[in-house]
Amino acid sequence: EAQVTQNPRYLITVTGKKLTVTCSQNMNHEYMSWYRQDPGLGLRQIYYSMNVEVTDKGDVPEGYKVSRKEKRNFPLILESPSPNQTSLYFCASSRGGGTSNYEQYFGPGTRLTVT
């Protein structure tokens, strides 16, 4: 089954304790992205990756890191989480880039609470 998986689905942590949210897709997609969803703000793009070793900032990259060492994986790293990073996080993937921008397939979401 074609899918995007995220782990963990729920996480409660404390300020300053480094954490990683994993994302993996099995569709051989080049493009992957992370979003956060907050009430009234919709989805905001944190980082995206056009392909292995190619990443770029979205609209709200502060406080986050990403890496793309393998095509299927795109982990999101919070080096020192703060309460304002409490949010619902979605990973997504899509075909290509290049001259055509395709629809994204989303993971189930990770609800993060930072106390």
Place this chain on the structure above:
Amino acid sequence: AQKVTQAQTEISVVEKEDVTLDCVYETRDTTYYLFWYKQPPSGELVFLIRRNSFDEQNEISGRYSWNFQKSTSSFNFTITASQVVDSAVYFCALSEEWAGYQKVTFGTGTKLQVIP
């Protein structure tokens, strides 16, 4: 900078009514893509439609239709004869591509409640 505005925060309709969700976008690019996604109460995000900037044909898929007008920078979504299962948050999104990079901007979403 690209921007997507969904001015309707919440809409309530009675079942079987038609409803239109508005989406207005801003971009400096001549090549761009527009999308609609649905987020039902269960929380997953589901792709509905993709349209590129060179294709202004309206599209109909069952009870769903989309009206793309470049002249007004709008990409509106109409549900005909709404059903309770249409209750969800709907997001419009814009994707630009330049120099091999592809950034995506979502609107803030419109929450649709269909009352039986």
